[in-house]
Amino acid sequence: MAWTKKILRVNLTSGSITEEPLNMEWANDYLGQRGLATRYLVDEIDPATDALGPDNKLIMTTGPLTGTVASTGGRYSVVCKSPLTNAVACSNSGGFFGAEMKFAGLDMIIFEGKASSPMYLNIEDDKAELLSADALWGKSVWEADKIMRTTHSDPQARIACVGRSAEEGNLYAAIVNDLHRAAGRSGVGTVMASKNLKAVIIRGTKGLGNLRDPKAFLSAANAGKKVLAENAVTGQGLPAYGTQVLMNVINEVGALPTRNMKETQFEGASNVGGEAMLEPRKSDGKPNLTTNGACFSCTIACGRISTIDRTHFSVKDKPEYWINSGGLEYEAAWALGPDTGVDDIDALTYANFLCNEDGMDPISFGSTLAAAMELYETGAITKDQTGGMELKFGSAEALCWAAEVTAKGEGFGKDLGLGSKRLCEKYGKPELSMTVKGQEFPAYDPRGIQGIGLAYATSNRGACHLRGYTIASEILGIPEKTDPLDAAGKPGLVKAFQDATSAVDSAGLCVFTTFAWTMDDIAPQVDAACDGNWTTEKMMEVGERIWNMEREFNSKAGLTGADDTLPKRLLTEAANAGPAQGKVNELDKMLPEYYQLRGWTADGTVTSETHQKFGLPG
Amino acid sequence: MKITFKLFATLGDLLPANAVRNIASIDIEPDASLNDIIDRYQVPRELAHLVLINGVFVCDTDRDQKGQLKEGDVLAIWPPVAGG
Numbered sequence: 001m002a003w004t005k006k007i008l009r010v011n012l013t014s015g016s017i018t019e020e021p022l023n024m025e026w027a028n029d030y031l032g033q034r035g036l037a038t039r040y041l042v043d044e045i046d047p048a049t050d051a052l053g054p055d056n057k058l059i060m061t062t063g064p065l066t067g068t069v070a071s072t073g074g075r076y077s078v079v080c081k082s083p084l085t086n087a088v089a090c091s092n093s094g095g096f097f098g099a100e101m102k103f104a105g106l107d108m109i110i111f112e113g114k115a116s117s118p119m120y121l122n123i124e125d126d127k128a129e130l131l132s133a134d135a136l137w138g139k140s141v142w143e144a145d146k147i148m149r150t151t152h153s154d155p156q157a158r159i160a161c162v163g164r165s166a167e168e169g170n171l172y173a174a175i176v177n178d179l180h181r182a183a184g185r186s187g188v189g190t191v192m193a194s195k196n197l198k199a200v201i202i203r204g205t206k207g208l209g210n211l212r213d214p215k216a217f218l219s220a221a222n223a224g225k226k227v228l229a230e231n232a233v234t235g236q237g238l239p240a241y242g243t244q245v246l247m248n249v250i251n252e253v254g255a256l257p258t259r260n261m262k263e264t265q266f267e268g269a270s271n272v273g274g275e276a277m278l279e280p281r282k283s284d285g286k287p288n289l290t291t292n293g294a295c296f297s298c299t300i301a302c303g304r305i306s307t308i309d310r311t312h313f314s315v316k317d318k319p320e321y322w323i324n325s326g327g328l329e330y331e332a333a334w335a336l337g338p339d340t341g342v343d344d345i346d347a348l349t350y351a352n353f354l355c356n357e358d359g360m361d362p363i364s365f366g367s368t369l370a371a372a373m374e375l376y377e378t379g380a381i382t383k384d385q386t387g388g389m390e391l392k393f394g395s396a397e398a399l400c401w402a403a404e405v406t407a408k409g410e411g412f413g414k415d416l417g418l419g420s421k422r423l424c425e426k427y428g429k430p431e432l433s434m435t436v437k438g439q440e441f442p443a444y445d446p447r448g449i450q451g452i453g454l455a456y457a458t459s460n461r462g463a464c465h466l467r468g469y470t471i472a473s474e475i476l477g478i479p480e481k482t483d484p485l486d487a488a489g490k491p492g493l494v495k496a497f498q499d500a501t502s503a504v505d506s507a508g509l510c511v512f513t514t515f516a517w518t519m520d521d522i523a524p525q526v527d528a529a530c531d532g533n534w535t536t537e538k539m540m541e542v543g544e545r546i547w548n549m550e551r552e553f554n555s556k557a558g559l560t561g562a563d564d565t566l567p568k569r570l571l572t573e574a575a576n577a578g579p580a581q582g583k584v585n586e587l588d589k590m591l592p593e594y595y596q597l598r599g600w601t602a603d604g605t606v607t608s609e610t611h612q613k614f615g616l617p618g
Numbered sequence: 619m620k621i622t623f624k625l626f627a628t629l630g631d632l633l634p635a636n637a638v639r640n641i642a643s644i645d646i647e648p649d650a651s652l653n654d655i656i657d658r659y660q661v662p663r664e665l666a667h668l669v670l671i672n673g674v675f676v677c678d679t680d681r682d683q684k685g686q687l688k689e690g691d692v693l694a695i696w697p698p699v700a701g702g
Contacts (some may be wrong), residue, residue, distance in 0.1 A: 232698035243701030515700040579673040
């Protein structure tokens with residue numbers, strides 16, 4: 001076993017904190033993290049409940065390999081019902097917080113109810129206490145982090161915290177851990193703040209001594225690390241350029257959504273990509289990128305640590321931002337850059353810093369701003385709403401201003417905090433929202449990459465690249481190259497990626513390992529760590545079980561097959577340039593086959609046969 | 619004839635001196651194959667992973683074919699990369 005077999009249950013209404021054993025029968029069926037916590041959520045909440053009400057629960061959860069020496073074994077997730085999508089939410093984060101949970105002896109922390117005043121949870125091994133967060137409320141993540149470190153006098157404690165955006169009800173607020181890693185998507189931070197829970201600070205010193213077969217585990221983990229080191233992507237490309245290497249790739253293939261997805265190539269892409277982050281700037285001769293960085297136990301180290309040019313208008317009078325901090329990753333850079341038409345890398349980095357500082361999902365923020373810019377350019381939003389700011393595509397000033405007001409929930413920042421769907425509805429143009437199930441798109445245009453369109457449409461947490469990253473195959477040739485413009489064969493590809501990713505997420509590993517690892521590299525590591533004979537086949541079965549369980553949760557929350565769609569723009573307005581010119585996404589050709597492969601009805605409902613096959617709850 | 623030649627990521631240093639960032643204008647023989655150009659600029663073939671003509675992927679078995687390029691085309695090459 002690599003589970004600690006212990007859950008901490010924190011009732012914020014009553015203030016009670018209790019320990020309970022992990023349900024090992026469920027662990028055998030759902031492994032850990034994403035799968036296992038969702039199994040608890042399904043058991044404990046009504047899917048139709050108000051996501052921001054006290055009956056929703058928030059689960060911080062680790063996988064069996066979290067805290068181990070398996071490469072990337074430091075992931076944790078936050079599971080709850082999402083206020084952005086009203087679907088199941090599971091947001092995954094790296095950094096060091098998840099491993100610290102394990103070192104304090106915990107597989108999961110389940111938060112329920114709502115505190116009557118702001119609180120934070122302090123954990124020191126077996127001690128757990130709720131403390132007043134009166135001094136933290138109204139502070140940014142970075143400010144609150146500093147205060148807690150001073151209060152607890154422990155520089156080695158790990159902190160997960162929400163910022164002012166969450167407190168102000170921003171619907172895509174994140175939970176930021178270790179200052180610049182985040183459980184970013186679907187508004188999990190909003191749920192945390194709705195419970196009057198500001199932060200969790202953990203110090204664990206117990207280590208991890210519960211591997212099923214330590215010798216076999218070390219051998220399997222070392223074999224896995226060798227594969228990562230010898231692979232050109234995970235051994236060289238990601239450490240050197242990070243995910244941002246994709247900016248020029250995706251632009252070249254004509255699938256870089258630009259200006260709220262009106263266009264598919266961005267003329268300024270080369271100014272904001274991975275190569276540009278390495279160019280010395282005129283003012284001080286230093287590049288944007290200072291160094292790469294790694295999360296706990298990771299041997300890839302794709303993270304970006306960056307600075308902003310001190311002479312840039314956004315920070316020239318703000319020395320507090322003359323720091324090295326979490327820099328641009330591809331998805332954030334796309335949303336803040338090409339999607340808003342801004343090609344100023346310092347403006348993007350500043351907006352990204354603010355997203356980290358106050359806990360906002362930069363994908364949803366950038367995409368929502370892009371929608372606001374189109375609303376502004378069509379006249380649906382005017383300076384009356386923005387307080388005088390010209391919200392034009394391409395304006396770095398507008399981007400920096402919007403990040404500032406949204407981070408604090410001030411003025412028009414309140415509107416931007418609604419997310420793209422509700423913003424566009426409010427201003428009478430719902431068709432301008434580039435969302436699925438209310439969640440904003442990531443950085444790939446489904447007209448130029450057909451399979452990712454199906455992955456977006458069927459993702460259980462709304463538009464998301466991390467639920468089935470078919471880009472690996474369709475663009476990058478991993479494990480095999482498929483034609484991005486051809487819809488044929490994509491339903492099977494999407495399903496395979498979705499199921500495999502569910503299992504990887506549930507192990508406590510980073511999905512980036514799968515650029516080099518197959519399930520045959522992962523299963524031996526899980527098996528050596530955990531009881532239960534974890535073969536490749538069992539991992540894939542567990543992945544598919546999780547996918548179906550999430551789907552059934554969403555059905556009970558009121559979502560149907562009609563929600564498995566894309567914005568009209570992507571289905572009817574052809575790509576304007578590049579290889580995909582003249583093409584729309586052919587979702588109608590892919591969706592019926594996908595439902596069939598899933599064992600669902602023609603309208604997208606899990607059949608009773610499929611339900612029984614996987615032994616799903618309820 | 620002239621084409622636009624782009625090398626990205628770790629291959630960027632192999633571009634000719636006239637390159638701006640990752641882009642150079644180069645002269646090629648009209649019947650040059652992609653591998654002729656890849657070899658001319660000393661791009662290790664095993665690192666020519668993503669090879670695109672005007673954004674469209676060309677698999678490694680088709681890179682010896684003559685006459686795939688025409689005046690003004692864009693040839694872009696990456697080593698194995700990924701992100702997300």
